[in-house]
Amino acid sequence: MLAEQSIESLVKRPEGRRALERVLCNDLATRRYFRSKGRARSSATILDAIPLGDPSAPLAWLLFVRVDFASGPPETYVLPIAFATGERARELEANAAHAVIAAVRLHVSNGHTEVIEGTLIDALVDPDLSNALLRFVRQGAKFSGARGELRFVPHPFLQNVPEEATEHGRLLSAEQSNSILVYGESVMLKLFRQVEEGINPEFEVQAFLDAQRYPSVPRLGGAIEYQVTGRDRTVLGMVQQWMPSRGNAFQLALESLDLFFDRVLADEAARSGAVPPLPRGTFTERARGATPPLAHDLLGAQVVWLNKLGQRTAELHATLAADTTDTTFGREPYSTLHQQSLYQAAHTMLARTFDALRRRARSLPEGAAELAREIVRREDEVDRRFKAIGARKVDATRIRCHGDFHLGQVLFTGDDFVFIDFEGEPMRPLATRRYRRTPLRDVAGMIRSFDYAAASALASGRARPEDVPVLEPWTNAWVAWAEAVYLAGYLNAAAGSEFLPKHDPDTDLLLDFYVLEKCIYEIGYELDNRPDWLAIPLRGLARMLEG
Numbered sequence: 001m002l003a004e005q006s007i008e009s010l011v012k013r014p015e016g017r018r019a020l021e022r023v024l025c026n027d028l029a030t031r032r033y034f035r036s037k038g039r040a041r042s043s044a045t046i047l048d049a050i051p052l053g054d055p056s057a058p059l060a061w062l063l064f065v066r067v068d069f070a071s072g073p074p075e076t077y078v079l080p081i082a083f084a085t086g087e088r089a090r091e092l093e094a095n096a097a098h099a100v101i102a103a104v105r106l107h108v109s110n111g112h113t114e115v116i117e118g119t120l121i122d123a124l125v126d127p128d129l130s131n132a133l134l135r136f137v138r139q140g141a142k143f144s145g146a147r148g149e150l151r152f153v154p155h156p157f158l159q160n161v162p163e164e165a166t167e168h169g170r171l172l173s174a175e176q177s178n179s180i181l182v183y184g185e186s187v188m189l190k191l192f193r194q195v196e197e198g199i200n201p202e203f204e205v206q207a208f209l210d211a212q213r214y215p216s217v218p219r220l221g222g223a224i225e226y227q228v229t230g231r232d233r234t235v236l237g238m239v240q241q242w243m244p245s246r247g248n249a250f251q252l253a254l255e256s257l258d259l260f261f262d263r264v265l266a267d268e269a270a271r272s273g274a275v276p277p278l279p280r281g282t283f284t285e286r287a288r289g290a291t292p293p294l295a296h297d298l299l300g301a302q303v304v305w306l307n308k309l310g311q312r313t314a315e316l317h318a319t320l321a322a323d324t325t326d327t328t329f330g331r332e333p334y335s336t337l338h339q340q341s342l343y344q345a346a347h348t349m350l351a352r353t354f355d356a357l358r359r360r361a362r363s364l365p366e367g368a369a370e371l372a373r374e375i376v377r378r379e380d381e382v383d384r385r386f387k388a389i390g391a392r393k394v395d396a397t398r399i400r401c402h403g404d405f406h407l408g409q410v411l412f413t414g415d416d417f418v419f420i421d422f423e424g425e426p427m428r429p430l431a432t433r434r435y436r437r438t439p440l441r442d443v444a445g446m447i448r449s450f451d452y453a454a455a456s457a458l459a460s461g462r463a464r465p466e467d468v469p470v471l472e473p474w475t476n477a478w479v480a481w482a483e484a485v486y487l488a489g490y491l492n493a494a495a496g497s498e499f500l501p502k503h504d505p506d507t508d509l510l511l512d513f514y515v516l517e518k519c520i521y522e523i524g525y526e527l528d529n530r531p532d533w534l535a536i537p538l539r540g541l542a543r544m545l546e547g
């Protein structure tokens, strides 16, 4: 139990602070947003502590905590903390255990010493703080810590949303890379958990698309910035339009797959062992060929939405590729040097990921352990596939992209799609997430996502175990046709655009490289964050190596 005189002395007095730092060093590593779960931590240091609200009685403290590791660069996280006592503390311990950080005993002296026991919590679950945060943005509030200043900056969209419509903030979910507070039905605030000095790609791309009046993203409502004197400003959070939706496209795909499973199981031929032929050829050949009646039967109504998703993806890329005076956007040609560096980066990621698979072989979940053992033997084969990217000059264009494009980043409004989360892949350093790349990298991310949706639908337990062998070949066909229809929608809408390679073999080469690269990234991501999902990219990789 932590013991101090007040929360202020806990975060400021050297002894209190050191005890809190020891607690945080362990606590942070258990959070979904903590990036380097596989690295040995050496210590945590509170770099700054900013009182939120009236400095003499703050609602919460915003901590900047640097975590150091046995080797490699440190990481800094943002953590709003508050003290809960009595009924409130007990309620949180029972119903929101994820928000609890530590038990605290305060020895408060007001003439006599009073002992108050309570709980240190992640303050985002406190409705008073969530409501105050949006109020701070509306007011353009500023707060100071020992090192830096916190600034809340409103944008016009928020000024036009009446206060009554945003009265009650609620924390969306604890299981995200970042934390989201939703206010009524119209506004949300996202707090980025990892602080990296430099420009935040999500805010930057969102602001660019907002300025271009691009319709398929939420409007930007404001920002939360932090600045240490003499250093670059860091965006810690942003306010955005909340888009009412029927869920994300991953959920939509799962619903479609459920219906699809019913159709397959109702089919006599399928039940007696008939398997569908898989489409042949390269990515572009499959997409450019006519969609056969079988694919229409398999996909049902999804043909329409997959095609539209492809079209909307191309429109997003066309906006990101637009002529602009902003030198961090716009187009750049491919060069052999760039192609070589793509190979080097993929080679390094492959080696690091496969090393981690080997190191953790004993602790892998049952379904993944055997697959992992087999796949690590094929490292050279994967590496050779990556090497193809440098074998000849590719005639392609690089632009700023979404960066971590998958079905979960697409909201389905009922008849259309909205794109969110332009942060890039959270496992990569900030600077590399801002590079210009071929937009086919986003397309490759989406292609991988069809495989994820199909694999998780099969593993969801909805299908009876004895039906899984019947469903498997049909599910593979669903994935192949979903890919082809999505890509057809993309290629048609992007035809003639400068961001699309002029020649299909170049498109195929880039897609092949990036689908493989995403799959290796996913292995690393699942290993660190969701080992129960690890079998999905491992199987995906095995299939790619067969194909």
Ligand SMILES: Nc1ncnc2c1ncn2[C@@H]1O[C@H](COP(=O)(O)OP(=O)(O)O)[C@@H](O)[C@H]1O
Pocket: 172, 176, 177, 178, 179, 180, 188, 218, 240, 241, 242, 243, 244, 245, 248, 408, 409, 411, 420, 421, 423
């Ligand atoms: N502007 C928005 N409108 C409606 N829902 C949203 C919006 N932004 C995010 N969400 C919801 O929050 C979830 C997590 O958002 P996301 O930006 O992907 O967070 P993270 O950065 O933590 O990955 C999304 O899957 C979606 O359900």
Ligand SMILES: O=P(O)(O)O[C@H]1O[C@H](CO)[C@@H](O[C@H]2O[C@H](CO)[C@@H](O)[C@H](O)[C@H]2O)[C@H](O)[C@H]1O
Pocket: 176, 177, 250, 404, 406, 407, 408, 421, 423, 424, 425, 426, 427, 445, 448, 449, 450, 452, 453, 522, 525
């Ligand atoms: O959504 P984030 O920005 O946090 O992205 C990370 O987490 C994703 C999972 O939440 C992960 O996506 C992988 O799982 C998805 C299903 O949950 C699937 O749709 C994606 O295709 C698959 O890559 C993403 O890779 C990671 O960066």
